[in-house]
Amino acid sequence: MDIIRHAGQAPLWRNLASRLLNQTAILVGRVVSDALAVQGTHRYQLAVLATLDAFGAVSQAELCRRTNIDRSDMNAVVNALESEALVTRVSDPEDRRQNIVEMTETGKARFESLKAGLAEAENRALAPLARADRRELLRLLRILHDYHAAPPASAEGPG
Amino acid sequence: MDIIRHAGQAPLWRNLASRLLNQTAILVGRVVSDALAVQGTHRYQLAVLATLDAFGAVSQAELCRRTNIDRSDMNAVVNALESEALVTRVSDPEDRRQNIVEMTETGKARFESLKAGLAEAENRALAPLARADRRELLRLLRILHDYHAAPPASAEGPG
DNA sequence: CTAGATCGTTGGCGTCACCAACGATTTATC
DNA sequence: GATAAATCGTTGGTGACGCCAACGATCTAG
Numbered sequence A, B: 001m002d003i004i005r006h007a008g009q010a011p012l013w014r015n016l017a018s019r020l021l022n023q024t025a026i027l028v029g030r031v032v033s034d035a036l037a038v039q040g041t042h043r044y045q046l047a048v049l050a051t052l053d054a055f056g057a058v059s060q061a062e063l064c065r066r067t068n069i070d071r072s073d074m075n076a077v078v079n080a081l082e083s084e085a086l087v088t089r090v091s092d093p094e095d096r097r098q099n100i101v102e103m104t105e106t107g108k109a110r111f112e113s114l115k116a117g118l119a120e121a122e123n124r125a126l127a128p129l130a131r132a133d134r135r136e137l138l139r140l141l142r143i144l145h146d147y148h149a150a151p152p153a154s155a156e157g158p159g
Numbered sequence C: 001c002t003a004g005a006t007c008g009t010t011g012g013c014g015t016c017a018c019c020a021a022c023g024a025t026t027t028a029t030c
Numbered sequence D: 001g002a003t004a005a006a007t008c009g010t011t012g013g014t015g016a017c018g019c020c021a022a023c024g025a026t027c028t029a030g
Helices: A010-016 A018-037 A045-053 A060-067 A071-083 A105-125 A131-148 B011-014 B017-037 B043-055 B060-067 B071-083 B103-123 B131-148
Strands: A085-092 A099-103 B087-091 B097-105
Touching: A010 A018, A010 B043, A018 A045, A018 A105, A018 B017, A018 B103, A018 B131, A045 A071, A045 A085, A045 A099, A045 A105, A045 B011, A045 B043, A045 B103, A060 A099, A071 A085, A085 B043, A099 A105, A105 B017, A131 B131, B011 B017, B017 B043, B017 B103, B043 B071, B043 B087, B043 B097, B043 B103, B060 B071, B060 B097, B060 B131, B071 B087, B097 B103
Parallel strands: none
Antiparallel strands: A085 A099, B087 B097
């Protein structure tokens, strides 16, 4: 059909959905990460801030579930956020295993600031797609994502 | 609209295209990587084998351009492939700066074997999408990818 | 009280993408 | 021919990211 050869890639490699997904995720991710980096923030940190903004003070374990971040990494992320006074971490008096993480006013301000930058970055990242195409892309990605996202603790174990 | 909460993620985080891209790329990539891992092969190695299969013997630098892999990493990849006797690496007599990398018969066999596994893996990875949806997804991803892929060596340098 | 589960923490691993610098070599310029 | 610029392979290092194993502390179930 249409011979595109913007760098000359092997057909199999070029047509591999996984590669295309990966490569595009990198390029798009870079635009977003740059927008975050301007404010000295990482993707993981944004995930946590967004989760706290949406669900209020929750435990680290809860953050892990909602962000799909590993416990080990979550610890480091909360450390970083805490050292910047963007969140507080206190031991839950009702269950002393847990730490309750809560956003500070500084954290909220940072988050609002990040949101603005993010909106612009996303817009720049998706620039070549019309509104309908953006929605379609997100729809398809969501299908794929939800399909592969392991449903844990259900009755859907490996046959 | 439809309230989906398969784990309960923050709206901003959930609706972030870059996150969805990244997450999906990981999940889909895992399916493919597993298929490669069965034969002791990495993604980078597949990229090189596919490129050699499509374009014949080329230099490492050429491989870098066509696969978008960094020079340093390419060196390691070729080392690994060479140690498995999947490729040969000889100094180009016409330009002794370059190494000419070429697939061996063993390499070709491995590649054919990988192709079979790949096709199946891709099919499994894209299982929840109908044919039309798969094509649509690839189309949209390609638009995004090509838009962000820096066109090198052209007259399109940074303004 | 014991066993099991959960949580936070520490430490480590491997992949992936990237960058800086060096020597060797080729090409372009004078 | 000498010099400068560019290219190539190689080495070494960096950082984000995703993941796993193990430990002590704690809560829950029996």
